[in-house]
Amino acid sequence: MTDRNLTEKVKVELADRSYDILIGEHVLLGAGKHIKSVLPDAKCAIVTDENVAAIHLEALLENLKAEGIEAAPIILPAGEATKSYAHLQTVIEAIIEMRLERGDAVIAFGGGVIGDLAGFAAASVRRGMNFIQIPTSLLAQVDSSVGGKTGINSPQGKNLVGAFYQPRLVLADTTVLDTLSEREFRAGFAEVIKYGLINDAGFYNWLEQNWDGIKKGGKERIHAVATSCRAKAAIVARDERESGERALLNLGHTFGHALEGITKYQSDVLVHGEGVAIGMVLAHAFSARMNQSSPDDTQRVKTYLEKVGLPTDMSGLRNHVKSANQIMDFIAQDKKVSRGNLNFILTHGIGQAYIAKNVPAAEVHAFLTEALES
């Protein structure tokens, strides 16, 4: 079943902070060896959540032990609520308690929540320890494990507190994704589709034709994950701190974040990737309304997202999303707001996203009002 030759390597080029992402089946079972080759003497704190720990922690601990790597886990509750000041403090104090030093490592072993939280803790303990990511969700493998954004949520908004902090190594085991719920896999896949929509129409075409293969696993899945990582790595290498181009990665996220905020990050109502899916359709529809792209492209995106099983409009959120004003309020606080003007990622068509500055708030408001009525 396993073909180790299929393992792909993506190099994230960031000068002295460059690192490799290894993507393939069962790379988790080589974790100790891979970590040792990058950090020969490091002791490790493994930050994980209850769900991941129950399924995969023993295998990782065994593997590290076999390589003579000292490691101990810090196990947190699963869910977005864990990205809080309180849990950040818990993790930091636990790492200090283990007497780890700057040369030791914090391993994030979980999805995006664990990656963001553990990364911020690694950045902050002794002003920066080594950091390793072993992402276990599709979302984390293709998004949060590339580019060094770490952080927690503020009561005033998502991801408002954190650091840019790069890992030393990322291990993305594509077989681990078989343990995700279908819903979680689909939600993560929204971010994969995003890379096609941003600047790679060829990848988007390939994705349209290979959903079944990606779902099943094997080389199609590895290719989808590796292409996504490569796409993000290329953008991040050119604009690490999001002063320009990196904002393209927010395609669908301004609307998506607002919907997540309004639904109070209740994962039974809406998870991040679902918000992004709706947001990407809205971004295409708004672009068409502004005469920047064709309504046919909006329809094409909608059709594919429906096939994947993702939501494509706000109809499922009627109990929460009541008015355009409600959405506008969240958008105003979103960190993509620059000096009071509304910046949006719009598109000229599939694979042709661009950063639109000074978008009139009234246009967005009118568009959302129509979208909510339809």
Next chain:
Amino acid sequence: MTDRNLTEKVKVELADRSYDILIGEHVLLGAGKHIKSVLPDAKCAIVTDENVAAIHLEALLENLKAEGIEAAPIILPAGEATKSYAHLQTVIEAIIEMRLERGDAVIAFGGGVIGDLAGFAAASVRRGMNFIQIPTSLLAQVDSSVGGKTGINSPQGKNLVGAFYQPRLVLADTTVLDTLSEREFRAGFAEVIKYGLINDAGFYNWLEQNWDGIKKGGKERIHAVATSCRAKAAIVARDERESGERALLNLGHTFGHALEGITKYQSDVLVHGEGVAIGMVLAHAFSARMNQSSPDDTQRVKTYLEKVGLPTDMSGLRNHVKSANQIMDFIAQDKKVSRGNLNFILTHGIGQAYIAKNVPAAEVHAFLTEALES
């Protein structure tokens, strides 16, 4: 009384994160103009403490207002206890509440506690905002305002949580130091002496001859502050993240931090600079005991620190410091410990400090036992 021509500029060379330190009399009254020249459109959050606010805040606010800079203060209790998770969260949430963006600025207006806390908040809000330092204590002007170390204390130890984060501008007004207590001024002066002891015997000689002038103010004080900043800036430019040479700046600090820890950071018992003063004498005495330097140098340092009015041994701490073991326990947790070995900053004489690796713990223990008995 004021001679604006006396203003000295120290450039901290850190590639795209380089910045200027302006040192002189009444530079505070040019704050708005200086900030505008670096950040033309930034709104500002001024983080300060109750003591500094009572004396200087109105002048700063007036000055910024006159230049058309929007600014609002965040006023915290004075004292080391403010460098906590709880106050960090308070400051971060207040900055977000003001709706400041990445291009806006956080001004640290106070001593080292305020600088460290506000700097970590600036580093963390939206993963990094602009940061400006207006240090109001001698310690902050010559130490914490140079080099980008920011952070808070952990219940397990001082400065264990934070970030390397550089300011865009530092304004050091030497007349503001006239509002410090004598004790606080002397304590800050311990760090000035440290720069002479590390690698500049000429500066140390000059300091020995000019204590009265520096205390009084004017050009001697400006020279002392500027030379200190220049000395630290040179070291930081070569080793920003303390992988080597920067550790020299910890001369006297390993012992000093332990004494601060044992006395529970109670400022009525011991303040940081006093701990450093005792620590520097201990570092010289330990170096002499290890046959690395002459006991005459230890005596010379002791004599000068006594003239300045700083403590030079642990005799004033008898109610707190009971045994060598107690000190060793704190040293073991100090962040200058590398992979379980004891690293110390020792010296071959005045202006000849060096990093000693693998110092036997038993030697340190024996030395401390003697020092406590004498």
